[in-house]
Amino acid sequence: MSATAAALAEPPVSPLGAKKAIGLETIGMTKIFGSMVALGDVSIKVKPGSFHALLGENGAGKSTLVKCIMGFYQPTRGSVLIDGRETEISNPKVARDVGIGMVYQHFTLVPSLTATENLVIARADVPSVIDWKKEKKSLDALFDRMPFRVPLDVPVSSLAAGEKQKLEILKQLYLDQRFLILDEPTSVLTPGEADEILGLLKTMTDAGDLTILMISHKFREVTAFADEFSVLRKGEYMGGGVTANVSVAEMSRMMIGDMKLRERAARKTFEKQPVVLDLAGICAEDDEGLPAVDAVNLKIRAGEIVGIAGVSGNGQSELIETLTGQRDLTSGRFFVKDQPYEPSREKMAKFKVFGLPEEPLKNACVRRMTVAENLAFRSFDQPPISKRRGFLSPGPMRAKAKELIAAYRVKTPGPDEPIENLSGGNVQRAVLARELSTQVEVLIVANPCFGLDFASIAEIRSQIMDQRNGGAAVLLVSEDLDEILELSDRVAVMSEGRIDYVAPIGETDRATIGQAMAGHH
Amino acid sequence: MADTAAPANGFALAETIDRFRRSSEFVVIPVLALIASGLLFSIFLLLVGKSPVEFFSLVWRGGFGTAFSWQNTLVRASPLILTALCVAIPARLGMTVIGGEGALVLGGFAAAAIAIPMTSWASPFVVMPVMFLAAAIAGAFWIGAVGWLRHYRGINETISSLLLFYIAVSILNFFVEGALRDPSDPNKPSTAPIGAENMIGPIPGTSVHWGLAAGIVACILVWILMNRTTFGFAARVTGGNVRAAQGQGLPVGRLVVISCALAGACAGLAGYFEVAAIHGKANASLIAGYGFTGILVSFLARHNPLAIVPVAILLGGIAASGGLVQRRMDLPDATVLVLQGLMFVVLLVSETMYGRLAIFKPKGA
Structure with a gap:
């Protein structure tokens, strides 16, 4: 709507050139795997120049729909209209040729190459001999017209997560894609970086240069940036509309239906409890031998959940690995109930230390062994x-x-x-x-809800709360700030391997935590 | 999924059928792989102008047709059983150790080297167990070192075990061509004989030596170790997912080194039986490729100790028929190696088939 208004007021001068945003529509998209209907008769309409959110639980069919649009899958039935014309997308190359690009949840850049190199090799028509000088010049010229830019000459591995995500988006714009599919693009970003990038993309869609279809389950981002939304549940279209006209409660009801979620256990209050788990000056290195955890001190009491927030890759997983025995300490010590603790089988059993790692199939199970x-x-x-x-x-x-x-x-x-x-x-x-x-004294939890549906998430969170209420000391690391805010008694923020900010949950807020995540405190 | 409301009998039956379906996969796929490699080998024979029918009937006669050929087969199978265990045990920990030949060579050499100075004064009742232990310890040390290097120094166990094989051969050559060479034997550099009284005889009534019995017992013991002990359980967890094992506080390094040492001890014993039952001394005849064929045996048996015995007999039979094939069909001795190589390649390809064939899937899952 604002785009149309702007278009009427003045002839649009796109910074990107003459090409315009693309509109896309799916009609009766159906994908059947064996006997399972992954996608049943889904029709959604994404207007040119709109910012469209695709909502749904894990397994609701969002990725299947997107993969059908991108040509990774062939739909069993149904078709895609691009700017009103039926287009058969038989493989990802066709999608790219018609101007549909995708930004994945995880980075697809080559870490050892610079931004320039990454962009140029992504092109379909890379010449056998590359004239880097010329390429750099044209890239510079292009970037001057972009709403944001990134350093072009340093290896991608030295860029911050937010810059990498910007580069992923710039790559698609450089390839002249005018319909971008973003798959949970902010999961690796601080709230500040997320808002910045989504805001910039929003200005581009408003100007009519770009159309965006964003997969997300963060209602905050959807209400703040998306013009319209569509909801999938169990492979079916459940509804959609203009974001401004629908409440978050309504969207969430569309996503999960009338299913009853397990009631959250009430938080029991404790009087002064003894310290159970004590992390004293913990240091550890990452897989490359670089310092990853830098002198972390943390005391956790019985009946307390301490949540460690932070952008992924700031040492949280290394810290958890030292506690679970998957990584050696370079210095520091653990104490449980004032006695030295190291993660051996005997001590785990003696002190009743248990863990819920992220991606349990990968980290806590042996696939081929039986249940x-x-x-x-x-x-x-x-x-x-x-x-x-x-x-x-x-x-x-x-x-x-x-x-x-x-x-x-x-x-x-x-x-x-x-x-x-x-x-x-x-x-x-x-x-x-x-x-x-069995009885739990210490519980170490890392991203417990990664990739699960709402019912499972509710179940797991109340189990964690039950353990806390039963007197366990709980250390929770999560990339999901909402999860930390919901469960924790105290919040610690980890940034560049250090914990410099710890606050009781009642004395902090999202903005303060966000700043600490970015390293300002 | 099985309906829990169904009568208990029906449930148990469905469960049994499902278990059978799943385990049959581990039999059917290797058998199909064997047949496929046989067909490929037939094409090879046709290309060189020989009859596949004649070849396979000669393999049958040379390997399994008569009592004599059976004994020949079993003599060849027994070192294969032991060297296959040298692959199968580390495989449970997710390691691919291919240097069993080195442990065999060193075990055989150690057995001979310790026996020779004892022959003049000690009774065979002392010499024989000492040789047995020396061979097991030498092999255990050799492959145990591979495990240690892998866990504590991050060195690839496949490469290190292969390189250690060459070192083992050099150690053998160094001594049999130098300090321990028997000057009275002009033909082949060898150690002095260990003496007939210290040789271990055949199983009564056969010409098959005790190595076969030892191999079968070792397979049963390893099966019990892996499936009925906490050590084996911990080893399987470690082999399946190191991160999960660490998360459960399992002593990964100790499991790796001990398992490798056990594996090496098995291959070392294969060397002991080669010396004490066949050659009577240590020389380059120890390097007969049993350690390498053992790799094939273990893979064909999917590293299951109980399946190793029949597979070793099959491959022992193929090897035993090599001479007959050479004489009757005018084919070089290496022809059976071509068959073995084809089997290995086809087998590795067939590994990708597990879990892909719908027929083995439990109903409704």
Whole structure:
């Protein structure tokens, strides 16, 4: 609407040249895998020059729809209209030729090359001999007309996450794509960087240079930047419209339906509790041997959740790995209840230290082992599974597994199913069953809800709260600030390997945390 | 998914069928791979103008047709069983160790080297167990070092075990051509004989030596170790996902080194039996390629210790028929190596088929 108004007021002079934004429409898109309908009869309309949000839970069919538009998948039925003309997109190259570009959640740049090199090699018509001088000149000229720019001559690996994301977007504009699909583009950015980039893109769509289809589940970004939205649930179109006319509650109801989510456990209040987990001067290196965790001190009390916020890649995963035994300390010590602690099997059992890592199939399970075996990781060397020292009985292992499968409602064909055949939510439940079914004194949690649907997320968050209320000291690392704000008693912010900001949840807010995440405090 | 409301019997039956479907995959795919490699090899034979039918019937006769050929086959199978274990045990930890031949050579050499100074004064009841232990320890040390280098120094175990094989051969040559050379043997540089009284005889009633029995016992013990002990469970967790193993506080380094040492001990024993049951001394005859064929055996058996025995017998039979094929068909001795090589390549290709064939999927999953 603002775009049309601007167009009427003055003839548009696009900084990008004569090409205009592209409109795109899907008609009756259907994709069937085997017997599963991943996408059923989805029709959405993205107007040229609009900023359109595509909402839905994990598994709702957003990526399938986008992959059909991009030509990675061939739809079983249905078609794509581009600027009103039916266009068959048989492969990603066709999508690129008609001007549809995609920015993925994770970076696709070559880290060792500079921005210039990354842009030039991304072109379809790279000459065999590249005249770098000429290319640089034309890039400089192009960037002068762009709303934002990035350093062109340093290797991409030395750029900040926000700059890399800008470069990903610039790459698509450089390739002259006028319909951009952004797949959760802000998950690697600070709130400030996210707002900046989305704001700049919004000015480009308003000017009619660009159309954007953004996959997101952050309502805040959707209401702030998107003109229109569409909602998918279980592969079907549930509705959509003009963002300004629909409340967040309404959108969220469209996304999850009338399903009942598990009630969040109430936060129990504790009097002064003893310190259980003490991180004293922890330092560690990343895989390249560079300092990643820099003298982190943190004390966590019984019945307390301390949430560590931060942009991913600021040392949080390294810190968690030192606690779970996946990474060596270069200096510092852990204490549990004032006694030295190192992550060996004996100490884990003695101090009742448990963990819920991110992506549990990757970090806490063995894919090819059965559900029963995976459930026994904590208990296989103790009675009743190991009655005689060193020997193992499969009978009690399966019996225990059946018990846990029932208690935690893990959906599996049976205890002998390889765990890799279970859905993400059920793998997560199996890990919860393994780690939380006995008494927990210390719980180490990293991005527990990554890639899960709302029901599973609600389940896991209330389980974590239950453990806290049961007196466990909980260390929670999450890239999702909302999760931290919801669960934590205290918030710590990690930036460039350091924790310089710690505050009780009642004495801080999103803006302060955001600044600390960016390294200002 | 099985309906939980179904009668208990029906549920148990469906569960059994599903388990059978899944495990049959591990039999059917290697068998199909063997047949496919046989067909490919037939094409090769046709190209050189020979009859595949004649070839395979000779393999049958030379390997399995008579009591004599069976014994020949079993004699060749026994070192293969032990060297295959040298691949299968580290494979459970996700490692590809291909240097079992080095542990075999060194084990055989150690057994001979320790026996020779003892022959003059010690009884065979002392010499034989000492040789046995020396071979196992030498092999354990050799492949244990591979595990240590892998875990504590990040050195690729495939490369290091291969290079250590060359070092083992050099050590053998250094001693049999130097300090330990038997001057009375003009033909082939060898150590002095260990003496007939220290040789381990055949299994009564056969010409097959005790190495076969030792190999079968070792396979059963390794199966129990891997499937019925906490050590084996921890090793499988480590092999399946190191990060998960670390997250459970398992002593990954210790598991890696101990497993490799056990593997090396098996290959070292293969060397012991070659010396104490066949050659009677250590020389370059130890380097007969059993360690390398053992790799093929272990892969064909999908690193399952119990499957190693029949697979080793099959490959032992093919090797045993080599001489007959050479004489009757005027084909070079290396022809059976071509067949082995083809089998290995086809087998590796077939690895990609697991989980892709719908017929092995449990119903409704």
